Amino acid sequence: MTTAPADPVASPLAMPGRAMGVITPSANLVVERVTAAVLQSFPDISAHYSRSPVRGSKDPFPAGYDLAGMLGAARLLGDAALDAIVWNGSKGASIGFTHDRDLAAAITRETGIAATTSMLAIDAELRRLGITHVGVVTPYRRDEQERLCAVLEAEGYRVVAEAHSGVADNLAFMRVPxxxxxxxxxxxxxARPQAVLTLCTNFPAAFQVAGLEAATGLPVYDTTLAGVWAGLVAAGIDTRPGASAWGRMFATGEAQ
Structure with a gap:
């Protein structure tokens, strides 16, 4: 007696049709955990990771990116001929969005693959919706928070309220309760901003976003979720199936 082969579509070993690359800070665990959770709603795409060095509380490149390191991480992902590459990091909020635009363009030149970042995704969505007044929540120290808020103001956003945990070490960001x-x-x-931004991709706000939106009546844009959303959109995935679990950004469904 022979047994019929398993249906490959129903098999947990079925291969996804698309793949996105994710560059994450090396001291970060939250990005991969959030990405894995989100992709449960998107079986047609897989995520693949590379890392850029981030250690301790001091950034050796405070005014920009370690471009050589970032492009090295991107090249490793590019070897797999992925559909998109995303920098799932929030540093652009502290150094200016031009650095993220330049980084995304450099990754695409280096690999031939569409690239974007968490902060570019948030900026594009806020501008699409005409949102200019924001509240900002982070795990950072006061001096880091002040610098970040100043950058947001320079980018055209009025920070009407902010809150921060005062944590100094990258590894501790993920442990904010x-x-x-x-x-x-x-x-x-x-303070009734038009939206709340939870900024820092090693800050575990993503798992609460949908509930916080329901509780406050405001959209909540989280950098970690924004990076996942941006990667999905760049890879051509309709994100609307994830909206109920992961918030309003996913209801957009496509890049703007």
Missing amino acids: PAEIAAMVGEVAA
Whole structure:
């Protein structure tokens, strides 16, 4: 007696049709955890990772990117002929979005693959919706928060409220308690910005975004989720199936 072969479509070993590359800071665990959780709603795409050095509390490239390191990480991903590459990092919010635009363009020149970043995705969505007044929540120290808010103001956003945890070390960002994150979002939401930004891709706000949007009545744009969303869109994936679990950004469904 012979047994019929398993249906390859139903098999957990079925190969996704598309693939996106993700560059993440080396001290980060949140990006991969969030990406894996989100992609449960998107079986037609897989994520593949490369890292850029980020260690401790001091950035050896405070005014820009380690371009050689970033492009080295991108080249390794490019070997796999992916559909898109995304820098899932929030540094652009502290050094200016031009650095992210230049980085994305350099990755595409180097690899021939469409590239974007978390902060470019948030900026594009805010501009599409005409949002200019924002609240900002991060795990950072006060001096880092002040620099970040100044950059956002220079990019055309009015920061009407902010809250930060005062954490100094990259590894500790991921350990900010969910209740503290929710309280900070509630605090800045009380100032009634048009949207709340949770910035830092090693800050575990992503898992609360849908609930925080429901509780505050405001859109919440998280850098880690924005990076996943941007990678999906750049790879041609309709993101709307993820909206109920991951928030309003996913309801957009396509790049603007």
